[in-house]
Amino acid sequence: MYARFGLTLALTRACNLRCAYCYAGAKTRQTLPECFGRKAIDRAVRSIAPGGLLDLGFFGGEPLLEADLAARLIDYAEQRTAESGASLSLTLTTNGTLTTEQAWAIMIRPEMELAVSCDGLPEIHDRYRRDPNGSGSFERVRETMSRLLASGKDLRVVMVVRPDTVEALPDCVAYLWGLGVRRVEPSLDLWSQWSRSDIGRLTQVVRKLARIWQKGLPDHGITWFDEKAAYLARWPSLRNRCGFGTGELAVATSGRLYPCERLIGDDPPETDLALPGHVADGKDFLGFTEAAPRCQSTCGGCAMMDVCNTFCRCGNYIRTGDVTRPDGLLCAWNQACLQETARIAAEAMRIDGTVL
Ligand code: SF4
Numbered sequence: 001m002y003a004r005f006g007l008t009l010a011l012t013r014a015c016n017l018r019c020a021y022c023y024a025g026a027k028t029r030q031t032l033p034e035c036f037g038r039k040a041i042d043r044a045v046r047s048i049a050p051g052g053l054l055d056l057g058f059f060g061g062e063p064l065l066e067a068d069l070a071a072r073l074i075d076y077a078e079q080r081t082a083e084s085g086a087s088l089s090l091t092l093t094t095n096g097t098l099t100t101e102q103a104w105a106i107m108i109r110p111e112m113e114l115a116v117s118c119d120g121l122p123e124i125h126d127r128y129r130r131d132p133n134g135s136g137s138f139e140r141v142r143e144t145m146s147r148l149l150a151s152g153k154d155l156r157v158v159m160v161v162r163p164d165t166v167e168a169l170p171d172c173v174a175y176l177w178g179l180g181v182r183r184v185e186p187s188l189d190l191w192s193q194w195s196r197s198d199i200g201r202l203t204q205v206v207r208k209l210a211r212i213w214q215k216g217l218p219d220h221g222i223t224w225f226d227e228k229a230a231y232l233a234r235w236p237s238l239r240n241r242c243g244f245g246t247g248e249l250a251v252a253t254s255g256r257l258y259p260c261e262r263l264i265g266d267d268p269p270e271t272d273l274a275l276p277g278h279v280a281d282g283k284d285f286l287g288f289t290e291a292a293p294r295c296q297s298t299c300g301g302c303a304m305m306d307v308c309n310t311f312c313r314c315g316n317y318i319r320t321g322d323v324t325r326p327d328g329l330l331c332a333w334n335q336a337c338l339q340e341t342a343r344i345a346a347e348a349m350r351i352d353g354t355v356l
């Protein structure tokens with residue numbers, strides 16, 4: 001039984017955008033049958049120890065195209081967790097272009113941890129995040145974020161970072177903060193080719209970005225450094241939350257099970273990425289085999305093992321085809337983020353007169 005179970009439901013394969021770097025597979029009208037969503041919640045609740053937490057997330061396509069379905073499944077999860085004495089937390093990532101009454105009602109739920117995808121400056125965002133007619137989506141996303149922030153809704157912005165946009169990242173973060181966003185989560189495009197020189201530019205940008213993070217504290221956050229600071233502080237709740245099939249899984253619209261939503265893609269019938277079984281078969285989500293830890297030949301002896309987020313198996317898989325083996329991009333990025341966070345923490349302690 002798990003103290004926390006992370007369940008992500010892919011509500012639909014449809015999306016009103018066609019982002020060039022989308023990894024969510026072909027866009028079709030296939031939606032998650034409600035009975036599959038309810039069954040997944042039942043199984044997750046039965047996998048949680050007394051007093052535990054169900055962390056329920058919604059994924060797509062664009063999940064707010066199925067806002068009514070999301071609302072019904074949230075109601076059901078509330079009922080089931082209340083009956084079993086578990087708590088419930090909710091997360092949803094949206095492209096920020098849908099503001100129907102139903103979509104709005106989901107986004108502004110006080111307990112909803114809302115993430116909006118926006119790559120920062122309008123010209124950077126619109127380079128890749130376009131609709132099927134090729135028009136950029138930035139203005140619609142900005143309007144949605146402004147409305148949400150004006151209504152008092154806290155939100156996190158997920159920003160995709162690619163080799164050709166990495167140098168704009170500090171300006172993009174500063175721009176989003178200027179719009180009133182307080183927390184940003186840059187997300188490396190792991191499906192892209194990153195050359196050695198791209199990785200070198202990324203590490204330079206990490207240094208610059210860390211200075212921006214330092215100036216923004218404590219009102220603003222950048223996950224790359226927030227997470228490293230939490231790891232350095234040995235803050236348990238933020239450490240190693242990658243369950244990858246054990247304590248964490250995703251349900252595709254077909255009802256097939258995946259260790260992480262990032263691996264669903266086209267959800268082809270023959271794939272070795274899916275977990276055994278189907279959501280409709282089984283009483284709980286116990287009994288899956290834990291994935292192997294990072295391989296010793298790559299990371300053995302590294303002093304950063306505990307604070308390096310390459311425990312994230314899907315990131316490793318996307319880069320190397322092996323869940324246990326990170327590549328040079330993940331390694332250099334982790335090292336740069338940790339070094340900068342540790343340096344800033346040490347500076348802060350010296351200013352406070354604290355001896356490290
Ligand atoms: S909004 Fe999300 S699901 Fe839709 S095309 Fe863009 S990345 Fe893919």
Ligand code: SF4
Pocket residue numbers: 298299302303304305308309310326330331332334335
């Ligand atoms: S990826 Fe690099 S920094 Fe992370 S544990 Fe492995 S060797 Fe260390």
